[in-house]
Amino acid sequence: MMILCGTTSKSLARDLSGRTGATLLEAEVRRFPDGECYVRFDRESVDKDVVIVGNTYTDGNLVEFILMHDAARGLGAEKIISVVPYFGYGRQDRRFLPGEALSAQVMLRHIALETDRLLTIDLHKPDILRWFTKPGAKDLTAAPAIGEHFAGKGIDLVLAPDKGAAQRAADVAHIIGCNSDHLMKTRISDIEVKITPSKLDAKGKNVLIVDDIISTGGTIVAASNELRRLGAHHVTAACTHGLFVGNALEKLKKACDGVVCANTLENEVSTISVASEVAKAL
């Protein structure tokens, strides 16, 4: 088995190769003058079984991801397992308004044309995998890796910023060996959220806020502000997918004492590797 990757989630692919002993093959990826993507694996052939690691975010990386599958098939790959650490378009899981594209379904149907098996990590709504039209799709979780990263670091409470993230917070807290709770969030716009004032006992506590995605940072900043109001001593934020749109990371660094995320997307704070979860599933 070989592990193939392009320009996204390279550190995860390298870690995966180290843990499994599988050879890592990094694609040559470049852009033509008009912006179109070029992908090549500089080999005569690849193993019959390959794992392709790549994100479906951004749109450019999505094309790279699809082209990697064709390049691998052209070199003899017969069974492809696709690992999509951050599944872009996973949040549009309904037609909220008439006439909208059902993006999650579109992406899963098209990926199923290219691959044999799919592994994702912390999908916003894991049940979208029903649209992958082949057996063998599984959503993994970064919660164990996040929990192990913070175990023994003095965390008193793990907090989800909303009810939807409460189970993830409980899973992380279980590994750390502390309690978990959640706040109540209302989304006002794409960039604005409101946290309902809470009666949570956070006074003097070291709190870890855990979410699946940090995008604009609005959710975590609002949650951290609420924790400060409640007298929390130390507030750290962790997530699986750090998108950090615009100046989100700067805002978060001001609002929290620490920010860290998994290496599903690569950035300056993506120091928690989910490779062991992926290696187990492979």
Ligand code: R5P
């Ligand atoms: C939404 O329900 C998600 O779990 C995240 O809370 C959300 O995507 C975070 O977005 P932002 O960082 O823009 O507040």
